[in-house]
Amino acid sequence: VPELPEVETIARGLDRRVSGDTIESVWIGSRKQPLKSPADVIALTLAGKRIMRVHRVGKHIVFDLEGEAQTGKRTRSGQPRPAASRQRSDRRRSVAQAAQWVVHLGMSGRMVVSEPATAIRKHTHLIAKLDSRRELRFIDPRMFGKLSVHPGGFDPGGVEPLEVSREHFVALFRGRKTPIKSALLNQKLLRGVGNIYADESLFRAGIGPRRRAAAITQERLGKLHAAVREVLLEAIALGGSSISDYVDADGEQGLFQLEHRVYGREAEPCLVCGTAIRRLVLAGRSSHYCPTCQK
DNA sequence: ATACCGACCTGTCAGC
DNA sequence: TGCTGACAGGTCGGTA
Numbered sequence: 535v536p537e538l539p540e541v542e543t544i545a546r547g548l549d550r551r552v553s554g555d556t557i558e559s560v561w562i563g564s565r566k567q568p569l570k571s572p573a574d575v576i577a578l579t580l581a582g583k584r585i586m587r588v589h590r591v592g593k594h595i596v597f598d599l600e601g602e603a604q605t606g607k608r609t610r611s612g613q614p615r616p617a618a619s620r621q622r623s624d625r626r627r628s629v630a631q632a633a634q635w636v637v638h639l640g641m642s643g644r645m646v647v648s649e650p651a652t653a654i655r656k657h658t659h660l661i662a663k664l665d666s667r668r669e670l671r672f673i674d675p676r677m678f679g680k681l682s683v684h685p686g687g688f689d690p691g692g693v694e695p696l697e698v699s700r701e702h703f704v705a706l707f708r709g710r711k712t713p714i715k716s717a718l719l720n721q722k723l724l725r726g727v728g729n730i731y732a733d734e735s736l737f738r739a740g741i742g743p744r745r746r747a748a749a750i751t752q753e754r755l756g757k758l759h760a761a762v763r764e765v766l767l768e769a770i771a772l773g774g775s776s777i778s779d780y781v782d783a784d785g786e787q788g789l790f791q792l793e794h795r796v797y798g799r800e801a802e803p804c805l806v807c808g809t810a811i812r813r814l815v816l817a818g819r820s821s822h823y824c825p826t827c828q829k
Numbered sequence: 830a831t832a833c834c835g836a837c838c839t840g841t842c843a844g845c
Numbered sequence: 846t847g848c849t850g851a852c853a854g855g856t857c858g859g860t861a
Contacts, residue, residue, distance in 0.1 A: 567837080641838090642839075674838095674839095676838045677837080678837070678838070678839095712831080712832065716833090818833080818834065818835080
């Protein structure tokens with residue numbers, strides 16, 4: 535489902551609904567795929583914690599938790615301490631360092647806030663019961679999503695497309711022979727841009743998806759910088775793109791799919807010049823572009 | 830070091 | 846009706 539605008543929308547919705555609430559207990563299903571941290575570490579880290587804030591980093595939803603941050607840390611001897619002693623000693627340094635719970639939704643993941651009476655959907659992998667009696671549920675049919683906890687800070691690398699300066703943005707692509715579309719999707723460079731917004735940004739900047747990044751002029755890359763910002767900000771304002779089943783934390787659909795100019799429009803006329811939009815497979819992903827407007 | 834390509838999963842939809 | 850294959854908003858590891 536989610537690229538930067540969808541994750542931003544979901545994170546804002548979650549922040550509004552669960553910030554200040556405390557996680558009372560955690561149930562984790564038996565499927566291991568979505569877990570990047572061991573299940574017991576996730577459960578131990580979340581249980582009893584107050585959610586201070588929910589925000590977005592790249593395509594990740596980040597829950598800032600109040601309290602102990604050293605879960606899973608081993609003693610000098612390398613042996614894990616008993617849970618009881620771990621809790622006691624960690625609570626003392628809880629003020630200094632807060633743990634983060636990080637959720638990546640993958641292709642099909644959802645985080646929803648539900649009333650306890652709401653039926654538990656198939657493919658629910660985690661339920662966090664909150665003090666308010668509501669539940670945070672992580673649902674992910676394809677299991678490409680990832681759940682992890684980070685005692686210290688979480689840093690996935692890459693720069694935020696909405697924060698990076700034009701100069702820094704241009705420098706990201708210097709010397710890269712990879713197609714510009716692949717570079718845009720590389721989360722170690724720019725974090726948060728996915729297939730839809732890469733295609734839409736390249737269209738607005740007039741750049742063909744296969745152009746080698748290093749071969750694009752600085753001026754044109756400057757246009758791309760502006761296009762990426764513009765597309766992401768418009769999409770956030772419209773609550774993201776709902777292609778098949780994406781909904782935000784309140785169950786509302788996004789509207790940006792109505793503004794797509796190339797994505798999902800193969801064979802339809804370009805809205806600028808009328809040429810049929812083409813689709814090609816690049817780095818295993820569908821890429822949509824106008825052969826006339828994009829060079 | 831860099832860059833494609835399949836693998837990881839389930840669900841849906843078009844075509845036969 | 847059902848079967849098959851293509852495809853889906855993402856990332857990772859192996860291989861060239």
